Amino acid sequence: MKHFLTWSPVIVQGETVRYSVEFQGEYERVYANESWIPSSECSLITATECNITEDISATVAYALRVRAQLGASRSQWGTLQGFFNRITTSLTPPVLKVIADGYHLLVELEDMGPAFQFRVLYWKKGQERRMQVKVVKEVSSVAHLDTMEAGADYCVKAQTYVEVINRGSIFSQTQCVRAQGDTSMWLVTALMSCAGFAVAALTLPFLTWKTSKIFQYSCCPVAVLPDTLKVSEPSPQLTLRGSEEAEQCDPMVVVMPSEEVLRLWIQETL
Template identity: 30%
Template sequence: MLQISLIKFLLLLIFTINYSSSFSTPLNMSMHSVNMKHILKWTPLSCSTVNYTVQFQGEYELHNLNGSWVNAHDCQEISENKCDLTPDLSSDLDYSIRLMTKCDSETFWTQLPTTFNRRNTMLVAPNMTVAIEGDIIHVGFNTFLPFDITVRLFVSIKGAEQNYSTHVIGMFPYHFSTNVTHRGEKMCFRAEVFVEAINKSCNIDTQCVITKNTPEFGIPVMVSTAVVIVIAVAIILGCSAKRFGPYIKQNFCHREPLPSPLLDLPPKNFVSCMNNSSEQTDPLVVAPA
């Protein structure tokens, strides 16, 4: 009787060990979601042949499809220890995720400890660049996010941040330009990025630039210089016309000579327009009626 009990105990122990080695969860799974890109990762196993298959289950599959699981599109029998689930987890739902591992002749199932929702993604703010070009300040945002964003830009003067102006940028390439309004002072720019798809936002650190200080007499001096140049040019042109006028008249304004028939006529042949008639004429007197 003791031998039979010992044999049963040994068989149960062997079965428990084999069951634990075959159906335990040796993989450390985790979801890395940044800027709406969802990557599932796990620790690899040392097997002669190994492949992984990822499945997910949303609320629709859980309640309407009898708890069925869906195979991830690009993660069927793969050898890598990561899977991009971005196109599969495209709704604001809670997803359960599990991994099937085939290691040599054994199969393991590992499930993510908690459900995942894309609203839990970590937002990393895009880089903001501020540059001055003449009297224009350009503000740009280097972003390659896979979704649309709305940027709220706050412009203020250093030391008077409470008096700021707000500008909304909602279209690619997310660029803003403004004139320099306060010369010789620091103009500061702060931004907030909002993602409407997941109702989440993040802030971008403030950047300040120093604008050039143009002297107050700069513009009058420029105007006076322009007037002096115009007057000088007018004087030079006037002197040049007086000096080179005859030369220009001689070379560009030709005097046409008289026709030869007119040159051959003697002066006596010309008809005088004066009335040289010697005929006597009586004056005409008109008497009143």
């Protein structure tokens, strides 16, 4: 969306002619007594073109004029016939290249600047009714569109679009590419992928349980005491049971004099 005003040169042998550009928008024409504003980049320049992109930043009708100057001499203003509105800009379709990288459908678009977007349409050949749309806003590298079926043909076309003027170009010529491989190989790949997912779904719970056990034993191990430190349970009290009655103790207490105790001890000793 860059706009340039160009004009025919004024040629004076041995002299350098300079040019100045002015513009007039809708506001200046209606509310500012038809005043003119000098271009910010094109005052007393030697080139015969002027980048007026910043000067005509609004989507309104602009009048443009330019004049030549040599020393103190100035020409009359040369005025653009009619008005220019950037909404009338004729956009061209983008230059694109469609690439089949294995099973990946890629598109490489021409970088036309930050103001441009691209509407990319792509479809499997023979299935035009299932056409898909992808909007590419930044053209910094190759854009990925879709994953293709093996051996199938895919077609792509694109349109240039500028949001600030809500205007788009016609679509580019359709380009088609074929995915590598054949259908059987694609089916084998799909089956292997499904089998891989199934195995992962079955083994994942076991691996999760095993991992939790490892972390449990590593962080909070169970202490096992050796047998020598274990306290055995007390043995049951033995009770003698028989036909004979247990000897009964005499609960009576007899106080004996010391002479009697000595006499009994002597008798036992002898």
